[in-house]
């Protein structure tokens with residue numbers, strides 16, 4: 244709960260994934276662009292990308308919110324995604340219009356996820372805002388999605404009526420939930436619907452041993468590794484997996500996914516860097532496990548269901 248309250252009252256900081264300071268890998272990429280130099284900087288980023296990415300990446304955690312699309316048009320965002328060698332990406336946005344714009348530009352790559360937030364400012368208020376339900380229902384009637392999220396909820400707030408209704412809506416429509424939560428809120432959502440499929444954003448910023456305990460308890464729980472770096476130690480061109488996380492990946496190779504988390508517009512310029520960094524540390528795992536985490540898990544869970552619905 245505490246970390247949600249640490250966010251500022253407004254602005255980009257509100258959408259920061261967590262105030263826990265896991266920014267280590269960012270320091271390595273910090274020289275990339277410094278700030279948002281808008282589309283003028285795009286070619287430089289593109290050139291720094293690998294010419295032919297070795298391993299496809301399923302990016303499970305992208306946002307394309309209003310300030311992002313204002314500065315980085317859909318065509319340029321998709322160019323970055325292709326340059327990064329993304330096979331598919333799960334995209335949710337405040338508002339959902341961003342997701343729809345990106346999906347229209349690259350229907351082969353973008354898997355739409357429905358965010359409850361209409362603007363950035365709703366990260367801490369949506370839980371008690373009944374109008375969120377009508378918003379979600381209207382969107383669900385109009386568009387297709389693979390999941391509802393990413394939303395922020397911790398502890399007993401997961402039992403508030405609005406959150407309960409969201410869990411219900413996902414069950415009715417066979418959608419997954421992309422939940423930025425502590426373990427307690429994940430447990431509460433599974434209690435509401437034992438059949439729910441939950442993608443646990445940032446693996447809850449929890450320790451590998453706690454994550455493993457959760458994965459043992461819930462077979463419908465998957466974890467993204469977005470905006471955390473503690474699982475990988477990258478030294479120059481060599482990446483290594485942290486031992487505690489290695490055990491988690493080897494015990495549950497089919498439950499993890501990577502993600503960039505573009506929670507501010509400038510984070511879009513890390514999509515390429517993040518894909519390269521992911522390939523680097525994944526290379527320290529057995530090939531099969533690396534491929535599973537890089538893209539096969541996301542593909543199996545989301546892309547295939549999406550494609551089946553199109554038939």
Ligand SMILES: [Zn+2]
Pocket residue numbers: 260304306393504505506
């Ligand atoms: Zn996020």
